[in-house]
Structures are given as C-alpha cells and as structure tokens.
Amino acid sequence: MKNKKTQIIAEIAQGFEGNPIYSQLFVKAAASAGADAVKFQLVYTDELATPDYKYYDLFKSLEMSDEVWQNISNLANENNISLHLDIFGERSLKLAEKLGVEAVKIHGTDIANKRLLNKVSQTKIKQVILGAGGALQSEIIEALEILKNKEIILLFGFQSYPTPNRDNHINRIQLAKDIFSKSYPSIKIGFADHASPETNIHLGFGAMAIGLGAEVLEKHLTLAKSMKMEDHESALNPDEFMDYVNFIHECESAFGDVTLQDDFGMSESELGYRKMIRRHVVTIDAVSQGEVFSSDNLALKRTSSTQAQSDMSEVIGKMASKSISSNSPVEF
Structure with a gap:
C-alpha cells in the first residue's frame, strides 16, 4: 500500500x-x-x-x-x-x-x-x-x-x-x-x-x-x-x-509503504530498531569443540558482540568449531 x-x-x-x-x-x-x-x-x-x-x-x-x-x-x-x-x-x-x-x-x-x-x-x-x-x-x-x-x-x-x-x-x-x-x-x-x-x-x-x-x-x-x-x-x-x-x-x-515482503517493507529506522533489540544466541553451559548445539544448551540474551548469531534455528544442529565458555555468544 x-x-x-x-x-x-x-x-x-x-x-x-x-x-x-x-x-x-x-x-x-x-x-x-x-x-x-x-x-x-x-x-x-x-x-x-x-x-x-x-x-x-x-x-x-x-x-x-x-x-x-x-x-x-x-x-x-x-x-x-x-x-x-x-x-x-x-x-x-x-x-x-x-x-x-x-x-x-x-x-x-x-x-x-x-x-x-x-x-x-x-x-x-x-x-x-x-x-x-x-x-x-x-x-x-x-x-x-x-x-x-x-x-x-x-x-x-x-x-x-x-x-x-x-x-x-x-x-x-x-x-x-x-x-x-x-x-x-x-x-x-x-x-x-x-x-x-x-x-x-x-x-x-x-x-x-x-x-x-x-x-x-x-x-x-x-x-x-x-x-x-x-x-x-x-x-x-x-x-x-x-x-x-x-x-x-x-x-x-504514518500509513507507510506496506509490501508483501517478509519484513512488510520496514523503514530503515525500524530495521535499525530490529537489529538493536534482537537477542543473541548464547551458551547456557560451556560447549566443547565438536559438540552439537541444541535447545538444551542455548539461550537468547543481549550481548556486546557484533558477530553473534541472532537466529536460534541457524545454530541448532550445527557443530561447535571451537570450545565456548558458558554464558557466551555463539559466533560463526
């Protein structure tokens, strides 16, 4: 619209x-x-x-x-x-x-x-x-x-x-x-x-x-x-x-330009807001190298990382390429 x-x-x-x-x-x-x-x-x-x-x-x-x-x-x-x-x-x-x-x-x-x-x-x-x-x-x-x-x-x-x-x-x-x-x-x-x-x-x-x-x-x-x-x-x-x-x-x-895209045609300011409020994927307990990520050992929290994953579905099922300490962002 x-x-x-x-x-x-x-x-x-x-x-x-x-x-x-x-x-x-x-x-x-x-x-x-x-x-x-x-x-x-x-x-x-x-x-x-x-x-x-x-x-x-x-x-x-x-x-x-x-x-x-x-x-x-x-x-x-x-x-x-x-x-x-x-x-x-x-x-x-x-x-x-x-x-x-x-x-x-x-x-x-x-x-x-x-x-x-x-x-x-x-x-x-x-x-x-x-x-x-x-x-x-x-x-x-x-x-x-x-x-x-x-x-x-x-x-x-x-x-x-x-x-x-x-x-x-x-x-x-x-x-x-x-x-x-x-x-x-x-x-x-x-x-x-x-x-x-x-x-x-x-x-x-x-x-x-x-x-x-x-x-x-x-x-x-x-x-x-x-x-x-x-x-x-x-x-x-x-x-x-x-x-x-x-x-x-x-x-x-305030009507805006609405589209049928997944983000509804969000404005730059709303996209910036989305990026700011998104939580990052972090470990609950320490994860060893080679361990598979699952919903049991991951949570979503805000961190200071600029490289952390924010989509849990992109992480679950993948293997840790390195050891990660507890309560730390998952980056890859």
Whole structure:
C-alpha cells in the first residue's frame, strides 16, 4: 500500500454571501491554507425553490453574475487550487462546464434527481462529488449507475449547525468501501466534517476518516468566525484550516509503504530498531569443540558482540568449531 495523499476541500458553501470580494478572499485563503480545492455553491434561486419558500430571498442574495464566477475561476487557476462547484440545475451545470471546473458536487438534496443526474452524466466534467448525507443506500446505487461514466467521490457527512459528534457515523466510510468498490472500483469515499470548531474534535474525525479509507475530506472555511458569515457554525478560520491540513497530512504519513515482503517493507529506522533489540544466541553451559548445539544448551540474551548469531534455528544442529565458555555468544 503506497502512501496516499488525502484530497482536502475547503468548503465555502454559502459563506461567500453573494459577495465577489469575499469570494476572491476565500480562494486566496483556501490556497494559502494548503487546500487542494475550494468549493462554492453556485446558486440560481429558481433552480432551488419557489418564491414562497422561506429562504427564497436568502438564495437570491447569493446569486452572482457569470462574469464574477469567471473571475473566481481565473483566480483559482492563478493560485493553483481546483475550483469545485455545487450545482442545483441545468443553468448552474452549464456554467460549471463552461468554466471548466474539475468537479461538480451533487448535493444530497439532488441524490434522487434523475433528470439532473442524467444531465451531469452527459457533460465533459470529469469528476462528480456525490453528496450522500441523508441518502438511502438504494438512492446511492441508482445515482452511481447513472454517473458510472464519471470519476465519483461519494461524500458522507451532513450539516446540522454543527453536527452532533454521535451523529457522524464515520464507520459508514468502511461499509461504503466494502459495498460500492466492488461494482465501482474507481470510486473514492470522502467525509464532510461538520463538527463544532470550538474543540479540536474535527482533527480526530479527519484522522478517523482516513484511517477507515476516506480519500477526500471536506471542511468548512470561513474568513473569520467572529463575522458569523453563512455556514460559519462548523467552519475554521484560515490559520486553523492550515493547521487542519498539516495535521491530516502528518497523520497519513504514518500509513507507510506496506509490501508483501517478509519484513512488510520496514523503514530503515525500524530495521535499525530490529537489529538493536534482537537477542543473541548464547551458551547456557560451556560447549566443547565438536559438540552439537541444541535447545538444551542455548539461550537468547543481549550481548556486546557484533558477530553473534541472532537466529536460534541457524545454530541448532550445527557443530561447535571451537570450545565456548558458558554464558557466551555463539559466533560463526
């Protein structure tokens, strides 16, 4: 198993509040913090709700012109960070494809929206993040079947402002790998963390997720928690997000490069440790020249010898080439 590099997405969601300046600052903050991608919700209100819906006006305030989104895309390219967009209908999908984004996200609200899923499958967009928070297994399977021509990131986790720790069900990551990777071998499993930022529990959740097989992590980013911007409830400030990125990559470095060799592909330091702790074969009683070594006259102890045998099986049954005093290393 080769060392993997977890993809970390800085989730802005609605935090940009329809403000082009905020949006640009988010791109720069995400890139500076070491995120691999920055993700916004590309909102056109009438794709999401009817005018009588209670948050219709909020959605309306998030709309920005195509020119603004193009500027955001250009800025992401300049800062070497991928731009991902949540899309909610054909208009936002069309713009996302025009902008050449690497990935679009199908929000959990559209997991069963077959019309939209089919439209996404027909685009040139390479990667689809499939939001699985609140989704049934049967709905996921149907969506995966429609999107089987795409690279899929199946993303678990949901926003509950913030999500209670016990409700994350992180074990679902391992279960999903077992269930879906057989039919969709290229699928990646991800986890969207919405833990309270008031403690460091999000660090533990991220480590747990990659330990269970997650290859993508999504975490909310805000410009400043004190501003109480949209979706700030589970978000990190830019400096905290940088710490999060560094922590996750330090954790994944501990996976190591495991092989099927007898030593599992031990590192040089572990091989050195093995050499240091190995006991040497020593005599229990004095052994005469020509005497055959057996388990009755040998033991394992640490010695100062640099030539002593350490493998008992290599010694038993052989003949002593010289006399050896008791409690002495066997060297040959």
